Amino acid sequence: MGLECKEGKLTTLLGRNGMGKTTTVKSIIGKVSVTHGEISFRGESIIGMPTYDIIRKGIGLVPEGRHIFPNLSVKENLVATANKNSGLATEWTVDQVVEFFPALGDRLNHMGDQLSGGEQQMLAIGRALMLNPQMLILDEATEGLAPLVRQEIWNRLVEIKQLGITILLIDKNIDEFIDISDFHYIIEKGRQVWAGPSRELVDDSGLKARYLGI
Template structure:
């Protein structure tokens, strides 16, 4: 579904990514792991066209989308939950969700307003509240719901549960498990290794803009040297 091939990217004259390569198949959950500043968010931004790649290729469903404008990439069926959430603070929960509604996966849309609110009962209770009046965890749920309302083929989450209360994190992990069970492909950045190991099929570890390890959850669980070298602060 998504293939990233020797991706180069950075900011101005500063190169951050030095040939990142990985792939995600239909229905797979894949994580990007690494310490802060290693290139995870830059990888997502380059995939989504938020920064222009300096080399390499990104293909989605067999089509080269390298360097296209973000709205064109999104129309291919990629939903992004960005770092920092970036909801519309002056719109209500319902207005935030409806604002992005689309059917980018084709066929009968899976994620309608009613289905999305059913997935997030907290948002259903606050559907008339302004985005700015929500807690951080509720805003993150809204950001996920907003991405789902595009009915994507691939969902990308950058820092899915960072800084959230434990009860909210648990609710979001349960939602992601539901999405996985339904066959939605997911690319995930998060630091909660215990939850990630239960959820994901494969992991891609990045160090200083390069892929240094890839493997399944079982392999990562059995590789303390990888966790100690590349993941622990």
């Protein structure tokens, strides 16, 4: 499959359950060994690199299931993961993350397991932003969240995109984010079956029914 995330754009990876979306993400960040093909980030091959090296190159991952550290406070979750050597002119700080997600402001000293699902998701995104990424990957970022919380996340993604950060989004609520996204890939059984801009996806209702079951 071919997947290209254009700089500063929001690209989505779509497909039914079990089609290989999360495996694709794991391949990108080096969690799954790739036997053939090529994966590059900003022109540099990242195949065979350890995960921590790939992440340090500027990829922030918001994983499926959030995986907040329950034994660290909200502030510690953010501070512990901060990348202070990103080389970027402006780097994310805890204050900026709190400004971005005000709901976290009152919860800074609470432990990770004392947050609601929505707050945990905001923290997971905030934690990824503290890595000062040039690319953000969100794997099922809104799974199990209330519609209002999901809307809050989409709004924040728009702002993140405006900052020039490339986004790769994997999610099921396509109707909610189609307006903010730029390009889409649909995969089935590990193979790319369609790629195109938002307008083409909206216009082709059969496509969604066929590959996404919507």
